Amino acid sequence: MTEPQIKQANLAVELRNLNKWYGDFHVLKNINLQVQKGERIVICGPSGSGKSTMIRCINRLEEHQQGEIIVNGIHLTEDLKKIENIRRNVGMVFQHFNLFPHLTVLENCVLAPIWVNKESRKDAEANAMKYLERVRIPEQAKKYPGQLSGGQQQRVAIARSLCMNPDVMLFDEPTSALDPEMIKEVLDVMIELAQEGMTMLCVTHEMGFAKTVANRVIFMDAGQIIEENNPHEFFDHPQHERTQLFLSQILQH
Amino acid sequence: MKYAIEAALPPPPNTVGVLGWMRRHLFNGPLNSVATLVIGFLAVYWLIPVVQWMLIDADWVGESREACTSGGACWVFISTRLDQFLYGFYPSGEYWRLNLSFIMLAILTAWLMLPNMPFKGWASFLTLVIYPIVTFYLLTGGAFDMPAVDTHLWGGFSLNLILAVIGIVAALPFGILLALGRRSEMPIVRSLSVVYIEIWRGVPLITVLFMASVMLPLFFPEDISFDKLLRAMIGIILFQSAYMAEVVRGGLQAIPKGQYEAADALGLSYWKKMIMIILPQALKMMIPGIVNTFIALFKDTSLVVIIGLFDLLAIVQAASNDPDWIGYATEGYIFIALMFWIFCFGMSRYSQHLERLLHTGHGGRN
Numbered sequence: 140m141t142e143p144q145i146k147q148a149n150l151a152v153e154l155r156n157l158n159k160w161y162g163d164f165h166v167l168k169n170i171n172l173q174v175q176k177g178e179r180i181v182i183c184g185p186s187g188s189g190k191s192t193m194i195r196c197i198n199r200l201e202e203h204q205q206g207e208i209i210v211n212g213i214h215l216t217e218d219l220k221k222i223e224n225i226r227r228n229v230g231m232v233f234q235h236f237n238l239f240p241h242l243t244v245l246e247n248c249v250l251a252p253i254w255v256n257k258e259s260r261k262d263a264e265a266n267a268m269k270y271l272e273r274v275r276i277p278e279q280a281k282k283y284p285g286q287l288s289g290g291q292q293q294r295v296a297i298a299r300s301l302c303m304n305p306d307v308m309l310f311d312e313p314t315s316a317l318d319p320e321m322i323k324e325v326l327d328v329m330i331e332l333a334q335e336g337m338t339m340l341c342v343t344h345e346m347g348f349a350k351t352v353a354n355r356v357i358f359m360d361a362g363q364i365i366e367e368n369n370p371h372e373f374f375d376h377p378q379h380e381r382t383q384l385f386l387s388q389i390l391q392h
Numbered sequence: 393m394k395y396a397i398e399a400a401l402p403p404p405p406n407t408v409g410v411l412g413w414m415r416r417h418l419f420n421g422p423l424n425s426v427a428t429l430v431i432g433f434l435a436v437y438w439l440i441p442v443v444q445w446m447l448i449d450a451d452w453v454g455e456s457r458e459a460c461t462s463g464g465a466c467w468v469f470i471s472t473r474l475d476q477f478l479y480g481f482y483p484s485g486e487y488w489r490l491n492l493s494f495i496m497l498a499i500l501t502a503w504l505m506l507p508n509m510p511f512k513g514w515a516s517f518l519t520l521v522i523y524p525i526v527t528f529y530l531l532t533g534g535a536f537d538m539p540a541v542d543t544h545l546w547g548g549f550s551l552n553l554i555l556a557v558i559g560i561v562a563a564l565p566f567g568i569l570l571a572l573g574r575r576s577e578m579p580i581v582r583s584l585s586v587v588y589i590e591i592w593r594g595v596p597l598i599t600v601l602f603m604a605s606v607m608l609p610l611f612f613p614e615d616i617s618f619d620k621l622l623r624a625m626i627g628i629i630l631f632q633s634a635y636m637a638e639v640v641r642g643g644l645q646a647i648p649k650g651q652y653e654a655a656d657a658l659g660l661s662y663w664k665k666m667i668m669i670i671l672p673q674a675l676k677m678m679i680p681g682i683v684n685t686f687i688a689l690f691k692d693t694s695l696v697v698i699i700g701l702f703d704l705l706a707i708v709q710a711a712s713n714d715p716d717w718i719g720y721a722t723e724g725y726i727f728i729a730l731m732f733w734i735f736c737f738g739m740s741r742y743s744q745h746l747e748r749l750l751h752t753g754h755g756g757r758n
Contacts (some may be wrong), residue, residue, distance in 0.1 A: 237650035241672050250668065251658035255659045303658065303659070
């Protein structure tokens, strides 16, 4: 049994028989997923299929009732220390950006590095400027989120997560709240990030993005993983009827 | 085809200006016209004698009731005793200490409340930490060459202000803790907060003051005697923190869930999340609510009369029972009403102004 053990060490995220209920409603049914370090995974599916819920379980924004979640070798339990440990290493980008409106862009970026990772303000700010340059908005550092466009805000949100030097990045429909002409600037940043080898789990319907960067595409419906494959196979030869229907609907126009 | 742009004409004269406004609002139909005339007649009928009595026939200057001969209001009663009404029995040579502390408070609040003032962080530190200490020594004395002034000498309008300001400022931190407790996921903390809030909100302030003054000493050994003012103060703070908790809870609920989630996802602990992300945003939304509670408490402070503290109401009542001034209680009560009204109206206008500011400034800075 040496092979699985070697594989184990390379796993960034592992979900084993994950089950979750909202009250009586069974949202996640026996999810099994292994994400290797450096792997880029795109998760798609109709609304209500549980895809957002699944990635929100990984950093415990949602609580699961059954099964195991292992992030970088840490078993996620109710233990607050472990939860904080995982959150420190897992960045998350939200659909509605969720920047802190009372803080400037720079303050948004340095808050967690200073108060969670205990970096000095000087180091944190230098690091933050580096990431703001990477998402191409260093000149907005002194502005407040309310003064920026949606695309700019989402790029700041990505920079804010990167400032924590995460091992894994979770994207929860990062472009669905954006105007069409702003989607590209955010996707470009995400593609660069993928090319640098970041482990990424993206819930998104941007199929072009999936084709460009994903190692694997996962299709979910009714709380289950219906199908997973490399993007080439996934788009050209979907195995499952439900997947075919879904793809025909979103690729129609 | 050619066309000429017609010259812009002014609107018909009976639709604009004072006349137009009156047509639209006061005389737009027979019923409204009759109502306007009747109410107008009554207003003039009552208002003229009141103005006559309060202002035209009134006596303003003098030393004793002998100066009041004209039959109108006798404001001499107020002016000769103004010091007492404002400062109670505080020694007259020490009035500057009260004045100084109120002036400092006014400056600090203006600094905090006016937009675009620099160093707000320092201002809050001064207001919440340094100012209370300085004021405590200033008002009680006994240090730095200032003679001690016992609290039973405190009184008048300054006592109302002191009780209300300390009540609100001290209740805020307790209120925040209670509100967080009420929203906590820990069942014991949550139930304790709910029980505390609901018990204190269900009891009238006058009962609380009575308990603080009469029953509290029964629970302590005889040789420990609390200052009467301190007891009232503690009662007011405990009472007020329950109300404050509900104001804070309203503010917390107005913060979008995404803010909590973003702070969680960055690994911030509960307290860091609350102190750095949630409360700064929530407090801004709570200012109108806090001002509102402050106005209510400010008026309630006159209830301390039942435990024998001489606030403005009590001291004016006592003065109107003075044999030298029998018969001028009306002037006294009008004066009390006016003092309270000026302060409360000012605060309410300020809070309205803030609400407008917060509405337009949505999503932007400050």
